[in-house]
Amino acid sequence: xxxxxxxxxxxxxxxxxxxxxxxxxxxxxxxxxxxxxxxxxxxxxxxxxxxxxxxxxxxxxxxxxxxxxxxxxxxxxxxxxxxxxxxxxxxxxxxxxxxxxxxxxxxxxx
Amino acid sequence: xxxxxxxxxxxxxxxxxxxxxxxxxxxxxxxxxxxxxxxxxxxxxxxxxxxxxxxxxxxxxxxxxxxxxxxxxxxxxxxxxxxxxxxxxxxxxxxxxxxxxxxxxxxxxx
Numbered sequence: 001x002x003x004x005x006x007x008x009x010x011x012x013x014x015x016x017x018x019x020x021x022x023x024x025x026x027x028x029x030x031x032x033x034x035x036x037x038x039x040x041x042x043x044x045x046x047x048x049x050x051x052x053x054x055x056x057x058x059x060x061x062x063x064x065x066x067x068x069x070x071x072x073x074x075x076x077x078x079x080x081x082x083x084x085x086x087x088x089x090x091x092x093x094x095x096x097x098x099x100x101x102x103x104x105x106x107x108x109x110x
Numbered sequence: 111x112x113x114x115x116x117x118x119x120x121x122x123x124x125x126x127x128x129x130x131x132x133x134x135x136x137x138x139x140x141x142x143x144x145x146x147x148x149x150x151x152x153x154x155x156x157x158x159x160x161x162x163x164x165x166x167x168x169x170x171x172x173x174x175x176x177x178x179x180x181x182x183x184x185x186x187x188x189x190x191x192x193x194x195x196x197x198x199x200x201x202x203x204x205x206x207x208x209x210x211x212x213x214x215x216x217x218x219x220x
Binding site: 102 | 114140142150151152153154155158160200202204206207208209210211212213214
């Protein structure tokens with residue numbers, strides 16, 4: 001089946017640092033989504049991308065849909081302790097199923 | 111609106127016991143999903159439903175059954191629990207690609 005390769009698997013950073021993570025696929029997708037999962041909670045949608053080359057921001061978060069439609073990245077600027085959690089990329093072609101990456105575990109040291 | 115709710119939040123079973131996990135959504139979504147989350151494995155789709163009365167297999171369906179008798183509810187059943195089914199289970203619902211997740215059920219099978 002389709003697979004998304006998400007990296008890095010984990011990150012340990014200091015508060016205030018910027019963070020970058022990415023997701024790649026061997027398949028072309030029409031939509032890229034980024035979710036965040038807080039400890040003990042379900043994933044919550046952060047950003048949705050619909051067009052190749054699209055750059056979208058949500059506060060300190062910025063995500064881009066790769067030109068080849070096979071990748072996406074997520075940046076977090078000036079990290080804060082509440083950024084801790086697991087970040088998932090997800091992609092879909094059909095309108096009701098998503099493929100998820102394995103997640104990036106982010107730890108922020110105050 | 112409560113969004114997506116899951117019951118129970120925690121459960122411990124012995125090998126061979128059966129149980130049903132309940133998912134309910136109040137957003138009038140057509141599509142509903144059951145995922146399992148294991149460390150380092152991301153979210154893996156167990157079963158999904160594209161409408162009331164319909165179900166389909168996902169990536170890891172073995173050992174699970176589902177039913178969608180009402181549009182707002184999606185039930186996940188384990189007929190004979192095994193230790194390999196120890197996991198965190200998430201339900202999600204959507205109208206399209208944006209999936210909204212419940213808070214999860216942590217299941218331990220001894």
